[in-house]
Amino acid sequence: MKKFLLTAIAMFISASVFAQESSSSSVVRRRSADDRNASKTTSGVTQRMQSHYADSPVSDSELQWMRVMYRQLDLMKDENAALYYPDEPIDGQENLFRIILGRMANNELGGYEYLDGREMFTDNYKVNMRDVLDRFHILYTDAKGSTERNPRFVIEEADVPASEVLSYYIIERWEFDKRQNRMRTRIEAICPVLHRSGDFGGEAVKYPMFWVKYDELRPYLTTQNIFTNDDNNLASCTYDDFFQLGLYKGDIYKTRNLKNRSLMQLHPDPDELAHAQDSIQKRLDTFEDKLWVPSLEELTARREAAEKAELAAAGTEVAATGAEGESIDNATPAPTVRSARSKRGTKTTSTPKAKPAKVKKAKAPKASSSSAVRSVRNRRR
Template sequence: MKSFIYSISLFAMLSVAAVPAYAQQSVSSTVSRKSDTRAASTKKTGVSDRARGRMSADGVSATDADLAWMKVVYRSLDLQDPANAALYFPEQSVDGQENLFRIMMHLLASGELTAYEYLDGREAFTDEYRLKVRDMLDRFHIYYTEGKGYSEKRQVFDIEESDIPSTEVLGYYMVERWEFDRRAGRMRTKVEALCPVLHRSEEFGHEAVRYPMFWVRYADIRPYLAGQLIFTDDDNNLPQSTYDDYFNLGLYKGEIYKTRNLRNKSMAQLYPDPEDLKHAQDSIENRLKSFDKNIWVPSLEEMQSKAGTATAANDSIAPAKKSTRKISGTRVSSKRPSKRVKSSSVKSGSTATRSVRNRKR
C-alpha cells in the first residue's frame, strides 16, 4: 500500500514538473513561428513591419493647426535631365539595384503596394479610384501571368524582367507640398504622390505620346525606397544615398505645370503665351524659395548691418572728375565755351524830318 501511494506521489510530482517545461516549449515555439513569419515577410519585401510602421509615422504631415501657410504644386520631371537620371538608371536590374519604375511594378504585381487611377485634372486617393492591376497591365499591353497563390481577394502576378517597359517611362508627374510650420518656424517640402509617364509612339517615326499610368502615394512606397541604395552623380560611383534621401533633399529637377487653384486649371490654360507662362513659373519658384525669409521682421542688429553696408557703399563712390584733353603739351578743357550773344541796337531819331528838296517856294 505504501509503495502504491509512493508511486502515485512520484507520478504527480513528475507531471507538475513537466507542465512548465511544456509551456515554455510551447511559448518558445510560438515565438519562433512568429519570428520565422516576420523574417520571411522581411526577406520577401526587404522591409519589416516595424520599419514600415515607423516610416509611415514619420511621413505624417503636420496638422492644419500647426500650419500658417501651404502651397501644393505639380511638377513634371524629365528623366533625360541629368539631375533626374538617378530615377531612370539602371535600365536593367544590376547587382540588386533597380530603378524607380521597376520597384513600383514589382510591388504592384505582388500586391504590396496600392495605386490609384490617374484622373485628368485631379487626383483622388480613395477606395473608389483604387487601381486594378490587371486592368492597368492590359491597358498598357504588359505581359503577365497569374502568380502563385492567386485568388480574387489576393491578386498577384508574375512579370518577366524583359516585359517591364522601364525604358519607355521617361518622365514622372509629382505632387509636391510646401508648408510653413508655425511651431518649428521653418518651411518644409514634402512629396505627396508620384505618377510614372509612359512615352510610347503608335507608329514608327511619329512623335511619342505621353500616357500617365497611375498615382502612388509617396507615404506608401517610402519604406521600400528607404532601403534601395543609389548613386546620384557621376563623380562618386559608390551608392551611399537612397531614393528617400534623393526626394527629401530635393535633388530632382522639374518644371511646375500646375498649382492647386479654385478653377482647377493648369499653368498652360492660365497663361497661353509662352513668355507669360515662363514668367509665372519663375515667379512661383522664387516665392516658394524665399517665403520663409520674407516672413520674419529683421532684428535691430540686421538693420544696423544693412545701414552700415549702404553707407560704406556710398562713401566708396568717388566724385566725378572733369574730363580734359591734352594737345601738344597744353591742357585743354573739354568744356565748350559759351557763346555770348550780342544784341544789336538800332539808333533812331527822336523826331521825324521832312525833305525840302525840289520844294516850290
C-alpha cells in the same frame, strides 16, 4: 472535516492553474522563424519598418499656411538622371519605375487612378493591377499562389517598359507648421508617365499611368542606394534621401486653384508661362523669410549689400559715360569755346571761326656786314 480539506485542496489547485494561465499570457513569447518571415516582404521591408517611415498626418489646425504644387520631372536632365539609370538591373540595383511596378505586381503597394486635377487617394479609386497591365500592354503571368483577393503577377525584366518612362509627375505640399515654427516640403504622390510613339513614329505621346502615395512607397525607397554625382561613383544616398533633400529639378505645371486649370491654360504665351513659373517659385523660396523680424546683424548686412550695389552701379555708369565721351572725342574733336565781351559789356560765348593755314614767308637775305644799318627806333618823327 474531510470534506472541508477536499474543498480547500480543490480551491488551491484551481487558483494555481489560473495563476499559471495568466502568467503565461503575459510572458513575451519569442517569435518563430515562420512568423518573422510571414511579416517580412520580399524586398526586405518589415511591418516595423513600414510603421517607422509612415508619416503621421498633420491636421489643418496645426498649419498656418499650405500650398499644393504639381511638378514634372524630366529624367533626361542631369539632376533627375538618378531616377532613370540604370534602365536595366545591374548588381541588384533597379531604377525607380522597376521598384514601383515590382511592388505593385507583388501586391505590396497600391496605386490610384490618374484623374486630371481631381486626385482621390481612397479605396474607391484604387486601380486593378491586371487592368493596368492590359491597358499599357505589359506582358505578365499569374504568380504561384495568386488568388482573386490577393492577386500577384510575374513580369519578366525584358517586358518592363522602364526605358519608356521618361518623366514623372509629383505632388508637393509646401507647409508651414505653426507649432514647430518651421517650413517643410512634403511629397504627397508620384505618377510615372510613359512616352510612346505611334506605329509610324512622330512625336511621343505622354500616358500618365497611376498615382502612388509617397508614404506607402517610402519604406521601399530606403532600401535602394544610388549615386547622384558623376564625380563620385559611391552610392552615398537612397531614393528617399533624393526626394527628401530636394535633389530633383522639376518645372511647375500646375497649382491647386479654384478653376482647376493648369498654368498652360492660364498663361498660353510661353514667355508669360515662364514668368509665372519663376514668380511662383520665388514666392515659395522667400515665404519663410517674410515671417520673421530681421536681426540687427541681418539689417547691417542688407544695408552694406545695398551700398555696395549702389557703388557698383555708379561705377558702371561712370565707366559707360567715359567710354561714350571718349568715342565722341575720337569721332569729332570738340571746338574750344572762348569768351568775348560785346559792345554792351555782356559776356558772350562764340565758336571761333576756323583760321586759315599760315603761309611761311620767305626770309629776306641778310645784309652784309660792310653796309651801314640805320636804326629806325631812335629816328625822330
